[in-house]
Amino acid sequence: MSDPDEQDLTPSYVAKGQEFDRDMNYIPDRITRDARRPEHGPVEGELWPVEPGRYRLIAAPACPWANRSLIVRKLLGLEDVISVGLPGPTHDKRSWTFDLDPGGVDPVLGIERLQDAYFARYPDYPRGITVPAIVEVESGKVVTNDFPWITHDLFFEWRDFHREDAPDLWPAELREEMEEVMQRIFTEVNNGVYRCGFAGSQEAYDAAYDRLWAAMDWLEERLATRRYLMGEAITEADVRLFTTLARFDAVYHGHFKCNRQKLTEMPALWGYARDLFQTPGFGETIDFEQIKQHYYVVHVDVNPSGIVPKGPDPAVWETPHGRDAV
Structure with a gap:
């Protein structure tokens, strides 16, 4: 079963007689220091370089998986390094939307739907349009939505930009x-x-x-x-x-x-x-x-x-x- 947080508004989440099974297939790209090969985790996708201002984190506060990335970004003091876009709490069958922003458009990416960033890179993207997602600002293309590795890499790969008293989240x-x-x-x-x-x-x-x-x-x-x-x-x-x-x-x-x-x-x-x-x-x-x-x-x-x-x-x-x- 797909992630119910990312589906449309039709009655399709509860499969009669079945147990819920979360789809854990995400875009496997990683953002690492100098686009290096990381010591831990998947490297099946592309490697992107750490670069302040290059990326925008799209994370709906309503979603628990996205909420993780908002917390880690704040704890590490990365607010001025990685900008953030905040979709509204509800979405339709197509994707999360920026309905809380003026005109319903993300002020940096200039899009109404997170779906636009996914389709800019994968025109036939077959899975749910999930948050959190990291988008390259200049191209408007999604980089990754692999939420466990997003927060992992914010700690390990963006260390040069952490605030001085940032906590050691991975002792x-x-x-x-x-x-x-x-x-x-x-x-x-x-x-x-x-x-x-x-x-x-x-x-x-x-x-x-x-x-x-x-x-x-x-x-x-x-x-x-x-x-x-x-x-x-x-x-x-x-x-x-x-x-x-x-x-x-x-x-x-x-x-x-x-x-x-x-x-x-x-x-x-x-x-x-x-x-x-x-x-x-x-x-x-x-x-x-x-x-x-x-x-x-x-x-x-x-x-x-x-x-x-x-x-x-x-x-x-x-x-x-x-x-x-x-």
Whole structure:
């Protein structure tokens, strides 16, 4: 099944009797220092050189996968190096649109739809028009939409342009364990909520629900004794978990039927999530109204009425978290 965040507004996400399976085939190009061959990750596509001002990151704040790149860009201080375009929270069957910009046009790329950047490079692009995507400004062509490697390369390949006090998001001594933690977070939590929401049968849903909550309980236990996932400092693993937690009570608890508990009822996870939200670089990338509009309007299989709930109150995210004592 294709990514439901990128599909049209017709009832086609939930395949009856099937389990949700995310399409992970993305444009495999990488942006690296001097277009070098990177030490880690795929090199099946083209290599593009790091160059300030050459690229524009297109990332809808409503989308959790795009939200990662917005957070990492801020944490590393790359705002003046890589510009950003912000599509609106809803899209039609063709692609994400820039309906929040004056005239509905991205002010740098001059396009109404992200689809235009994909078609500029691949006229017959066969897959979903996904965010985040990095576009070469001069040519207007998409470079890559491979979201796990976009944030990886923002850290490893753009180091010459990081702010002086940028966090070490990939500590060498923790990397092996961190990769295992991130893999479990992706399969069981980031993707696990979608597996619940788009299950095509009761059996598929029940299995997805049990998997999700086994992982949530593991995280609750892990965060009871450490401030962040890998210890005393924020890493890429925290970024990847946070974008799901930020959407949990507003969307996933009800809309995706992940309703054993609310995030606010899990003391360690809720304190941890607020701690990150109140950390510069995190909370300012979250727009709860856009998040709700995206899920409740676009996913018509799950919410045919298109009604967007008014709650929950986002003010709870600013309450004291007490995590400095962990």
